[in-house]
Each structure stands twice: as structure tokens, then as C-alpha cells.
Amino acid sequence: MAADRGIPSDASDELSARFAQLTEWYGEDGFHSATWITWAEVKAVDWDEPAAKPDSRLHEYRQTPSGLRMTGKSSWSAEFAEAVGLERGDVREWPEGAEWLIGDTLYRSVTIRRRDAVTETGEWRPVWEAMEELAEQHGDENVRLVVWFDD
Structure with a gap:
């Protein structure tokens, strides 16, 4: 849905600098799969959609x-x-x-659903609450989460 979009072209200077710094320190293989998603997109997610293949764990x-x-x-x-x-x-x-x-x-071997990977009450709850509060002030399309992954 929102995979591999990269760092947004209009990302803040602080975010862009931090990503560049981490990439310099750890190399291209250390940090990867940068992407972002808006609150509007998060709200539209089908949380019951199963993964494309069974969980590797x-x-x-x-x-x-x-x-x-x-x-x-x-x-x-x-x-x-x-x-x-x-x-x-x-x-x-x-x-x-x-x-x-x-x-x-x-x-x-189990095929998980999105809600199994990102539970409503788990570690993502504060993120969703913060995004929702910001969206109330700035609009759903104007709030986004930017992430990348490490190995």
C-alpha cells in the first residue's frame, strides 16, 4: 500500500539530514525501505486484509x-x-x-492480517493517537508518518 515511497521530497530539513547521516554511518544496507503514509491512508487501511504469504516466523x-x-x-x-x-x-x-x-x-505456519502485525492496543497506539490529534488540527492529508528500517 505505501511501501518503498522513499523519503518525501518535501520532508523537513531535520528529517532529511538525519536519514542522510544514518545512511552515511551505516551504509545503504544499514537503513533501507524508506516510505511514508498519510493519516487519510491509515484510516482507509483494510485491517483484515491478509498478508501475501504466511508469516516467516x-x-x-x-x-x-x-x-x-x-x-x-x-x-x-x-x-x-x-x-x-x-x-x-x-x-x-x-x-x-x-x-x-x-x-x-x-x-x-500462519498468514497474519494487518491487524495482527499492527495491533490497536500495541506499540503503535501512541503513533495513531498523535496522528489523529494532528489531523484534527491540520487535516488527514496533511499528517504523515515517515519510516525506514534497519537490519
């Missing part, structure tokens, strides 16, 4: 008296790797719904 579950409980998700588990014959660093994509019961842990 297998979801881990444990049996409890009330049923299976998710305990986490991991891109690497030594226990899982040994059980299925993966070497350290091997990356695999597993089909949706594939499961392995290893010991008392169930590993499952």
Missing part, C-alpha cells in the same frame, strides 16, 4: 487446560530446526496451516 503454541495458547513466534528455534533437519541460517517458507508438534510445543 512460525507461531508457537502450548497446550493449556483451556486449549492452545500462543506463546510467541520465532524466525529460529533450535528445537524445531533439529526436528525438521534445518541447518543454522536456513530460511524456509512453509505453507499456510502446516503444523509440527515437537515436545509440548506446536509450531504452525
